[in-house]
Amino acid sequence: MNNIIKKYIGESSLLMAFALMTTGTAMTSCSDETLSNINTDKTKVSELDPNAQLTTALLQTYGDFSLMDTYRNYISGFPQYFAGGWNVTNYAGSNFREDDIARRVWDRYYEVSIKNLVDAIHNSADKANLNAALRIHRVYLTAVLADTYGDVPCLEAGLGYISGISTPKYDTVEELYSWFFEELDACEKQLGTGTDRISGDVTSMGGDVAKWKKYANALRMRYAMRISDVNPQKAKEEFEKAVAAGAIASAADDAYIRYADTPYTYYDGANDYDFRTNALGEILYGQDATSPTMVCSTLFYQLQNTNDPRLYRICRHYYNIKRSQVKPDKEQNIDLTDDFLAYFRSKNLGEEPCNPGATWYTDWMNPATVDDLPTLKKYAEIDENTYANSDYIARAGRPCLNIDFEMPSCPGDLMSYAEVEFLKAEAATKDWNVGGDDAESHYEAGVRASMELLNNYYLTSNKISKEEIDAFIANNPLGDNPKETINTQAWILHMMNPSEGWANMRRSDYPAILNRDFLTKNGFTYTDSNWSMPVRLQYPELEGQYNSANYKAVIDRMGGTDDWHKRLWWDKADVNLQPDFNPPFGKGYRE
Numbered sequence: 001m002n003n004i005i006k007k008y009i010g011e012s013s014l015l016m017a018f019a020l021m022t023t024g025t026a027m028t029s030c031s032d033e034t035l036s037n038i039n040t041d042k043t044k045v046s047e048l049d050p051n052a053q054l055t056t057a058l059l060q061t062y063g064d065f066s067l068m069d070t071y072r073n074y075i076s077g078f079p080q081y082f083a084g085g086w087n088v089t090n091y092a093g094s095n096f097r098e099d100d101i102a103r104r105v106w107d108r109y110y111e112v113s114i115k116n117l118v119d120a121i122h123n124s125a126d127k128a129n130l131n132a133a134l135r136i137h138r139v140y141l142t143a144v145l146a147d148t149y150g151d152v153p154c155l156e157a158g159l160g161y162i163s164g165i166s167t168p169k170y171d172t173v174e175e176l177y178s179w180f181f182e183e184l185d186a187c188e189k190q191l192g193t194g195t196d197r198i199s200g201d202v203t204s205m206g207g208d209v210a211k212w213k214k215y216a217n218a219l220r221m222r223y224a225m226r227i228s229d230v231n232p233q234k235a236k237e238e239f240e241k242a243v244a245a246g247a248i249a250s251a252a253d254d255a256y257i258r259y260a261d262t263p264y265t266y267y268d269g270a271n272d273y274d275f276r277t278n279a280l281g282e283i284l285y286g287q288d289a290t291s292p293t294m295v296c297s298t299l300f301y302q303l304q305n306t307n308d309p310r311l312y313r314i315c316r317h318y319y320n321i322k323r324s325q326v327k328p329d330k331e332q333n334i335d336l337t338d339d340f341l342a343y344f345r346s347k348n349l350g351e352e353p354c355n356p357g358a359t360w361y362t363d364w365m366n367p368a369t370v371d372d373l374p375t376l377k378k379y380a381e382i383d384e385n386t387y388a389n390s391d392y393i394a395r396a397g398r399p400c401l402n403i404d405f406e407m408p409s410c411p412g413d414l415m416s417y418a419e420v421e422f423l424k425a426e427a428a429t430k431d432w433n434v435g436g437d438d439a440e441s442h443y444e445a446g447v448r449a450s451m452e453l454l455n456n457y458y459l460t461s462n463k464i465s466k467e468e469i470d471a472f473i474a475n476n477p478l479g480d481n482p483k484e485t486i487n488t489q490a491w492i493l494h495m496m497n498p499s500e501g502w503a504n505m506r507r508s509d510y511p512a513i514l515n516r517d518f519l520t521k522n523g524f525t526y527t528d529s530n531w532s533m534p535v536r537l538q539y540p541e542l543e544g545q546y547n548s549a550n551y552k553a554v555i556d557r558m559g560g561t562d563d564w565h566k567r568l569w570w571d572k573a574d575v576n577l578q579p580d581f582n583p584p585f586g587k588g589y590r591e
Contacts, residue, residue: 047123048116048119048120049200050120050121050123050124050130050134050200051130051200052200053116053117053119053120053134054117054120054130054133054134054137054198054200054201055200055201056112056113056116056273056275057112057116057117057120057134057141058137058200058202058203059202059257059259059275059276060108060109060112060273060275061113061137061140061141061412061414062257062279062280062412063257063259063275063277063279064108064112064270064275065264065265065266065267065269065270065282066104066108066267066270066271067104067107067108067270068104068279068280069087069101069104070101070103071280071283071499072087072284072293073087073088073090073092074091074102075105075148075499076092076284076498077089077091077093077296077356078092078502078533079491079513080296080297080298080356080513080514081295081296081299081495081501082284082293082294082296082299082401083294083297083298083354083355083356083357083358084294084358084359084360084398085286085291085292085359085360086359088293089354089356089357089358089359089362089524090525092356093356093357093358093524094357095527095528095530095531095534096525096526096528097527099538102537102538102540103539103540103542105144105145105148105537106145106148106149106152106539107540109141109144109145110145110153110157112273113137113141114138114141114142114157114158115158117134117138117158118138118157118158118159118162119158119162121135126196127194127196128191128193128194128196129190129191129192129193129194129196129198129207129209129212130194130196130197130198130200131190131194132187132188132190132191132212132216133187133198133201133212135183135187136183136184136187136212136215136219139180139183139187139219140219140414142176142180143176143180143219143223144499146176147226147499147502147503147568148536149538149539150173150536150554150558151170151171151172151173152171152176153168153169153170153547154168154171154176154179155168155169155171156168156169167546167547167549168547168550169553170550170551172557172569173568174569177223177227177569177570180219180223181224181238184217184219185241187216188213188216188220191209191212191213191216192209192210192213198212202257203255203256203257203258204254204255204256204258204411211253211255214246214248214249214253215253215255215414215415217242217243217245217248218242218248218255218415218419219415220238220239220241220247221239221242221243221247221420221423221424221427222415222419222500223238224238224239224242225239225423225427225507226503226504226507226570227570228430228507229507229570230570230572236432239423239427239434240432240434243424243433243434243435248415248416248417248420250417251416251417251418251452251453254415254416254417256411256413256414256416256457257412257414258411258412259276259277259408259409259410260276260277260409261408261409262277262408263277263326263327264277264282264285264325265277265282266282266287276408277327277408277409278408278409278410278411278412280410280412280498281405281406281407281408281496282408284401284405284406285327285328285403287325288325289320289322289323289332292318292320292400292401293400294354294360294399294400294401295353295354295399295401296353296355296356297353297355298356298514299492300351300353301353302492303492306472306475306476307471307475309451309465309469309471309472310451310464310492312341313402313404313454313459313462313463313464314402314405314495315337315353315400315401316335316337316402316403317337317339317340317396317397317398317400318333318334318336318396318400318403319334319336319373319376319387319392319393319396320333320334320392320396321387321389321392327407327408328403328406333403334375334379336373336375336376336396338375339372339373339374339375339376340368340373340397343368343373351397351399352397352398353398353399354398355514355519356514356516356519357516357519357521357524358520360394361391361394362522362523363520363522364394365394367390367394367397368393368397369393370387370388370393373393376388376393402458404459404460405458405495405496410458413496413500416449416450416453416493417449418446418447418449418493419446419490419493419500421442421443421445421446421449422442422446422450422486422487422489422490422493424437424442424446425439425440425446425478425482425486426439426482426483426486426487426508428442429482429486439478439482439486440477443482443486443489444473446486446489446490446493447469447472447473447476447489448469451468451469451472452464453493483508483510484510484511484512484576487504487505487510487511488510490504490508491505491510491511505575506568506575509574509575510575510576511576512577513533513575513576513577514577514578515577515578516532516533517531517532518580532565532574533575534564534565535564535566535568535571536568537564538562538564539551539554539555539562
């Protein structure tokens, strides 16, 4: 049998060889065309539409779950928005440096958005409006990267296929800010000069070139204020030009990315570039019932001590031993806020939000019992094993982030009217020309707009009333230290845009935050002898291997060490620290 098979194979091979020789060129031509057709994926386009690339880059800003570990573990923790969950405590709370977490914003924005934006900009020269929008968002993302890491590749980034540059140089932060102003000015002037439609715009601006102009000018105001301590003359000049050109002037002009009310995507979705849902809210919601986001004591007491009506709109008490992982649900995130507040009052207890460096279980509370919580008791009467768990009751005693801020359709904040008013308020204190009104008027407008923003985009019920806003403004005037008052309010505003919250805190040095030297170390991983708040993230370790010459140059500029306590060019002083923290309620943090 084997001989028969060998004979057949041999004869077949000879016949095939003869056929190939006799068909000659014609056979070769047919084969090339056939192979080309076979190897072409008909489901993929041969050229990318720059509008589609804009859509991808915009949605990735807040929609990429795989980069949100950096936001949850570092960027929302350093400015003391959140504390108490294991992730934010292990990394930001403990100053634990880990490359795999710190590099994700860098890796993903360069890998996806920057690459797409640079390519789309290159291929959209004949589409003036789209080209300008692409360039504006490139400025926005580059600013996030620069404010997070320091000197970063920009002008040579993403040019591998276009110019063959595979090892881009790092532009300094000072150079980048100068480029931001030039680019935003040029884009603002270019918008409206074309007839093309920005069909890839998935923001609240909806392709409206007039709104994109206002947005570009508002960003220019943000970046002008950022450099106000290091180059005040340039800052004043750029700020006043932006105001004169016309920036965001009402909540109707708010610039934010629209996300869909669809199921969470998690890591698998991010791998497939499925950025339809707000992944910042998604990761703050947590991937299981044991990892909700706790509000940091710094934020909690700031709201409590000023009788801020946002306190229990932002902070809630949930019993969530089981809950939907598709998206937040009101049923199994059992809201016990009213029960706990009544319990605290009856026992003359203050609330105990988590401090940086602590988790909900490391500084154990004396928990309420199920009998103290009437709402939970009704559930326990049906299923005691599930709804009378003392660990979960103890955790529910800590204030958590309201799940209204964690919905998949929450907006991705780019620039708001509230922020513009706070910027104008501070500019007025510097005697910059902001268009007539004084600092107090702009401050009050900013506070009002920031509270109304919660009503408009986040709160699904229990919205803040006009009377509550009026009372807060009356009881919290600008005061003797307007820089602190304004920037503390800006910090609250930026809770759901933590990269801007962290950047503006480092620039303004407010609000005063907890002195971490006073805090208890709770057995987590500590890799840093300096326990003050880091002011940047370190570069990805692989940069030293794949872009070694440029990486060495930037490290040399920093003094030879990739130090996350090295202040950026625009950051002139350390963030202010609170003295002994002694709120009217609760334990504070120093016995």
